[in-house]
Amino acid sequence: xxxxxxxxxxxxxxxxxxxxxxxxxxxxxxxxxxxxxxxxxxxxxxxxxxxxxxxxxxxxxxxxxxxxxxxxxxxxxxxxxxxxxxxxxxxxxxxxxxxxxxxxxxxxxxxxxxxxxxxxxxxxxxxxxxxxxxxxxxxxxxxxxxxxxxxxxxxxxxxxxxxxxxxxxxxxxxxxxxxxxxxxxxxxxxxxxxxxxxxxxxxxxxxxxxxxxxxxxxxxxxxxxxxxxxxxxxxxxxxxxxxxxxxxxxxxxxxxxxxxxxxxxxxxxxxxxxxxxxxxxxxxxxxxxxxxxxxxxxxxxxxxxxxxxxxxxxxxxxxxxxxx
Numbered sequence: 001x002x003x004x005x006x007x008x009x010x011x012x013x014x015x016x017x018x019x020x021x022x023x024x025x026x027x028x029x030x031x032x033x034x035x036x037x038x039x040x041x042x043x044x045x046x047x048x049x050x051x052x053x054x055x056x057x058x059x060x061x062x063x064x065x066x067x068x069x070x071x072x073x074x075x076x077x078x079x080x081x082x083x084x085x086x087x088x089x090x091x092x093x094x095x096x097x098x099x100x101x102x103x104x105x106x107x108x109x110x111x112x113x114x115x116x117x118x119x120x121x122x123x124x125x126x127x128x129x130x131x132x133x134x135x136x137x138x139x140x141x142x143x144x145x146x147x148x149x150x151x152x153x154x155x156x157x158x159x160x161x162x163x164x165x166x167x168x169x170x171x172x173x174x175x176x177x178x179x180x181x182x183x184x185x186x187x188x189x190x191x192x193x194x195x196x197x198x199x200x201x202x203x204x205x206x207x208x209x210x211x212x213x214x215x216x217x218x219x220x221x222x223x224x225x226x227x228x229x230x231x232x233x234x235x236x237x238x239x240x241x242x243x244x245x246x247x248x249x250x251x252x253x254x255x256x257x258x259x260x261x262x263x264x265x266x267x268x269x270x271x272x273x274x275x276x277x278x279x280x281x282x283x284x285x286x287x288x289x290x291x292x293x294x295x296x297x298x299x300x301x302x303x304x305x306x307x308x309x310x311x312x313x314x315x316x317x318x319x320x321x322x323x324x
Contacts, residue, residue, distance in 0.1 A: 006104060008040040008050045015098055025186050027163070035091040038071075039063055052099060057109050064089060064116065082118035089115045124252040125262040131156060133247040134240075146210035147223055147231075148239055150202040155256055157199045159263035159281050161186065162233045162256035168222040170207070175200050185282050193280055264292045 004010060012033060019029045043050050048059050067085045072078060096110040126134075131152075138149040151165060160182070167184030174180070178200055180193050195203075212224040221230035236256055244254035252258055260281070267277055278289045 006051045006053050008036070008043070008052060011052060011099065011104065012036045012040070012095075014102075015095055018098060018102075028186075031087065032091050032094065035088050036095055038088070039092065042066060052096075052105060055109055057113060060092065060109055060113060064113075068116070082116065086115050086118050089113070123258075123261050125258060125265050126156075126252055130247075130249050130252065131262075133249060134243055137243050137247055141210075143210040143212060143226065146202075146206045148243070150199070150206040151223060151231075151236060151239070152259070153199045153202050154195065155259035156263055156266075157196050158193045159260045159267070159277075160193065161260065161282075162236050164282075165256070166221070166223065166231055166233055166236060169220040170222050171220065173203060173207070173222060175204055175207075182282065189282070189284075191279065191282050261292075264289075268292060 015036070016029055016033055019032060040050055042048075042063050043055070043059065046062070048062075049055055064085070067080055067088055069079070071080050073080060073084075093110050093113075093115070096105070096108050099105045100108050134152055135149060138145040138152070154160065155162075155165060158180070163186075164182050164184055168180060168182070172181040172183060178195055178197070180195060182191050182193055185191055207222075211222075212226055212228045214220070214224060215228035219228060219230060223231040223236075225231055225235065233256075240254050240256065240259075264277060264281065267280075268274070274286065274289045274292070277292070278286055281289065283289050
């Protein structure tokens, strides 16, 4: 076999093409590529082989240790999070498994290398007061305010990813049925997401009175900029951050993903079940949804204080006399 064929840079391109033909999301492929390029750069910097037939477990373990102790985030200059390190290792596992399936390798050097554990962190979500602050700042009836308020309420009521929000077409919205068809979902799977009456009213007002005129007939997006072009993911992110800065909101990462976490938390605390939550969020695995049960420990403690079986029993029966 031509040895150039086994070089990492060549095989990374092949892996990208394979992922695309399998229907993996563009963002997933982008992450895979970035992580694999960093792996190749590490090997080159340490004068280690970049021929996959010569890469062994020691080389891979050295890279993982580098990620855990030396590699830093470009923006914050902080060490990589445990979750990011996990992402690198999972990418390597996917890549080397693909090499095995394509018969580039006879043995998988990732076999037996576990994904490093990551501690579970409590995710800060928007409080009710913070949601009210964000919403009230967009109360004045004009095009951008109506659009921004509709987006905020939609994300908090449905847990949609920002890419899904910006991918909604006008024809995807069925206000009468109270649902939106999501066609640009992660993994390429379409789904129907229900919306509440408040969001339906906000969308109706935006669509009928404040939606910008599309720049061309080909522009079918629901949420448009003042120029009549589809609103971008970055546009939504910046919109939220500017509003949070104006309202002085702190203590929570202001982002579309925080809206998604806030929805999941409130859905569960209001009595929703993880099975329907899985369908609404568009997760392929129930394990991903179960994480939410562990992420909101503070809120769960408050709920327990409110609904404690023994406390309630003690307040209504003679058992209270037993424990005085």
